[in-house]
Amino acid sequence: MKAVITPIANEYENEAANLIINIQQKEFNVPITLEDQPDLFNIQNFYxxxxxxxxxxxxxxxxxxxxxxxxFEKHKAAIRKMFVKKEFRGKEFSIAQKLLETLIEYCRENQIDDLYLGTITKLEAALRFYEKNNFIRIEKQTLPKDFPVMAPDNVFCHLNIKN
Structure with a gap:
């Protein structure tokens, strides 16, 4: 089974919201609701x-x-909504890797040089994944001033794409 990575927009908002909220709430007990994430129901305008x-x-x-x-700035962007269904995680499918590579390629093509992300400490596998992909942990106070911080986030990472 090969994954197909493709841009999606509002027509997939319900599927995307269900996938994301199930992982956040049921799998990792992240205290976040759909109401906290209005971007999921306005993908076109928000992203x-x-x-x-x-x-x-x-x-x-x-x-x-x-x-x-x-x-969020001319050459800076934030990764959001990186989620893979549990049964499709890992090297067998490499879905997270393919998703990240697609996003980085888009950044290169669109002169986005710096990628940032926020996550939470309990998502240890996600943090290891980002670090394997050359992201480095940074302190919250070193984030660019326009970085869109989500309330639960307590770990932040940066990747310079140019290097």
């Missing part, structure tokens, strides 16, 4: 309008993963 994007990973036409990009 694409500023020069970012939103991608889905599909296996047999089923949405199994997402990743999104918010461009």
């Amino acid at each position: 694409y309008a500023s020069g970012g994007g939103f991608w889905g990973a599909f296996i047999d036409d089923q949405l199994v993963g997402t990743i999104a990009l918010i461009k």
Whole structure:
């Protein structure tokens, strides 16, 4: 089974929201609700309008993963909504890797040189994944002033794409 990575927009908002909220709440007990994430019901305006994007990973036409990009300065952007269904994680499918590579390629093509992200300490596998992909942990106070911080986030990372 090969994953197909493709840009998605509002027509997938319910599928994306279900995938994301199930992982956040049921799997990791993150104290966040759909109401805390209105961006999921306005993908077009929230992500694409500023020069970012939103991608889905599909296996047999089923949405199994997402990743999104918010461009918040001319050459800076934030990764958001990086989620892969539990049964499709790991090296066998490499969905997270393919999603991240798609996003980084988009950044290169669109002169986005710096990628940032926020996450939470309990998502240890995600942090290891980002560090394997050359992200470095940074202190919250060193984030660019326009970085869109999410309330639960307590770990922040940066990747310079130019280097």
